[in-house]
Amino acid sequence: MSALTPLLKAPGALIECDDDPEAVFELLCAKGWSDGLPVIPPTPERVERMLAFCDRDFDQPVARIPPRYGAATPIRVAANAVMAGCKPEYFPLVLLALEALAEEQYNLYGTQATTHPCTPFLIFNGPAAQEAGLNSGHNAMGNYFRANAAIGRAVRLALVNIGAAIPGTGDMATAGTPAKFTFCVAENEARNPWEPLHVELGFPREASTVTVVAAEGPHNINDHESLTAEGILTMVAGTMTITGSNNAYYAGQPVLAFGPEHAATVAGGGMSKADVKRWLFEHATLPLARFSKETIERRFRRKLAGQYADAPLDAPVRMVSRPEDLIVIVTGGAGKHSQYVPTFGNTRAATRALKRADGALAKSIQELRRG
Amino acid sequence: MAQLTKRGVIAAVVCSDSFMKLGSAQAKVFGVPDLPLLKIPHPLGGLSLDKVRERAETALPQLIETIKAARNTQA
Numbered sequence: 001m002s003a004l005t006p007l008l009k010a011p012g013a014l015i016e017c018d019d020d021p022e023a024v025f026e027l028l029c030a031k032g033w034s035d036g037l038p039v040i041p042p043t044p045e046r047v048e049r050m051l052a053f054c055d056r057d058f059d060q061p062v063a064r065i066p067p068r069y070g071a072a073t074p075i076r077v078a079a080n081a082v083m084a085g086c087k088p089e090y091f092p093l094v095l096l097a098l099e100a101l102a103e104e105q106y107n108l109y110g111t112q113a114t115t116h117p118c119t120p121f122l123i124f125n126g127p128a129a130q131e132a133g134l135n136s137g138h139n140a141m142g143n144y145f146r147a148n149a150a151i152g153r154a155v156r157l158a159l160v161n162i163g164a165a166i167p168g169t170g171d172m173a174t175a176g177t178p179a180k181f182t183f184c185v186a187e188n189e190a191r192n193p194w195e196p197l198h199v200e201l202g203f204p205r206e207a208s209t210v211t212v213v214a215a216e217g218p219h220n221i222n223d224h225e226s227l228t229a230e231g232i233l234t235m236v237a238g239t240m241t242i243t244g245s246n247n248a249y250y251a252g253q254p255v256l257a258f259g260p261e262h263a264a265t266v267a268g269g270g271m272s273k274a275d276v277k278r279w280l281f282e283h284a285t286l287p288l289a290r291f292s293k294e295t296i297e298r299r300f301r302r303k304l305a306g307q308y309a310d311a312p313l314d315a316p317v318r319m320v321s322r323p324e325d326l327i328v329i330v331t332g333g334a335g336k337h338s339q340y341v342p343t344f345g346n347t348r349a350a351t352r353a354l355k356r357a358d359g360a361l362a363k364s365i366q367e368l369r370r371g
Numbered sequence: 372m373a374q375l376t377k378r379g380v381i382a383a384v385v386c387s388d389s390f391m392k393l394g395s396a397q398a399k400v401f402g403v404p405d406l407p408l409l410k411i412p413h414p415l416g417g418l419s420l421d422k423v424r425e426r427a428e429t430a431l432p433q434l435i436e437t438i439k440a441a442r443n444t445q446a
Contacts, residue, residue, distance in 0.1 A: 067393065069400055113393060169392040 004048050007059055007075055014044070028083070033161045035153065035181060039083035050078040053091045055357040055368050062095050063102035065163030066109035067170040072098050072162050077154070080161055084154035090132055090147060092368045093210065094154045096354055097122050100212040101155070105348035111214040112165045116246060117177040118344040120159075121215035121255065122152055122184040123329060125198035128208030128354050129186035131365050136186035138333030141218055141257075152182030179217040185331050191260035192330040193267035200273065201351050207361050208354040213255055213327065214347040218339040223262065229269030232262050232338075233279050239340050240284040240319045243291050249299060250345025251321045256280070257339040259332040273328050281323035285316035373401035381441040382406070385430050387413035409433040 017027050024041040028034045054074045061071035111118050135145035165171040189196045198209040223235040247254050300308035320326045354362045375382040386394040386408040398406040409430040
């Protein structure tokens with residue numbers, strides 16, 4: 001008897017359907033259990049294979065996903081991971097991301113239900129990212145790489161199918177973002193001239209972590225001409241400063257994802273990551289006068305009266321509230337481009353390390369193989 | 372509001388029409404499916420004060436009815 005057999009007796013756990021990919025896709029779309037793209041049918045056999053890399057109880061929730069507050073049990077998450085096209089080795093990273101999203105500071109309810117176009121941006125660090133084959137080189141934020149595509153997609157499917165982030169009822173995004181299909185990268189630690197994100201946050205280098213950020217889609221920063229740290233950062237600051245960004249009004253932790261070549265130029269100028277954050281805190285500013293009269297009166301003068309009630313029109317509006325709120329990573333391949341990722345306002349990033357069921361850091365995904 | 376309702380306090384949520392489905396779904400999730408939703412026209416954000424007053428005028432009679440109905444039930 002399979003370990004799944006008793007769980008599959010729960011009401012609604014199994015649905016009969018023709019053994020045909022198109023029929024399964026039609027059924028899932030009709031039920032609303034989809035992101036609109038074809039999926040791998042989540043048969044019991046496939047779900048069981050996915051759970052080969054799960055050392056938890058299959059029916060114990062690792063998170064509750066709002067707005068429905070559905071129980072994200074491994075068996076349910078595994079069905080979504082199958083649908084997304086995950087390999088079983090990816091599964092611990094999908095669960096890890098959901099655990100991080102459920103941390104209170106991330107504000108999963110707000111980020112799921114808001115009209116703002118935010119979605120989880122998953123940033124993986126440490127050896128498990130390489131083990132899973134997560135791309136951190138050319139086109140790291142783009143298509144083609146199965147781990148990036150499927151892990152991010154599995155998380156998104158879980159948010160819809162378990163959490164009921166259904167457009168118009170549970171996900172009220174005005175227009176959303178294409179990043180809602182998947183937004184998942186690894187940091188390019190080999191080309192990072194600074195300490196990688198997880199080490200900066202206090203995790204051991206050998207830990208594998210995910211950092212989740214409630215992000216908009218990325219915006220490119222093209223700079224083929226600057227030869228100095230200040231030159232590159234001037235172009236970064238120019239890209240960060242946008243009047244329509246939540247980061248101009250709220251806290252949030254936007255992400256600056258340097259391409260390796262820009263990172264090398266900035267670090268070569270003697271700047272640490274903390275220096276970069278401090279410089280951009282000071283220079284990524286817009287004068288108050290750049291906002292509409294109504295926004296100045298209604299938002300800055302009244303809602304943010306503590307800072308702006310009597311501020312002159314040339315007062316700086318900062319894109320990060322504190323230097324340390326800016327998250328700086330390195331990802332991508334060759335080329336003179338970096339990416340800026342604005343965020344939702346009422347949210348903080350959350351980072352979690354991959355651990356075994358006994359609480360010890362997992363040095364490899366293989367340690368999580370069952371049995 | 373769900374917590375207040377469970378404690379027996381008369382409570383309601385002002386909800387713009389575009390958000391009624393989310394509001395009623397959330398009321399069910401939080402175990403108070405009959406939580407009154409005071410329906411006003413969308414949007415609520417970015418309105419002049421006159422328009423905000425109009426929204427209040429739409430919500431107020433619903434609030435009074437909610438209070439009357441709750442008192443009748445309690446009595």
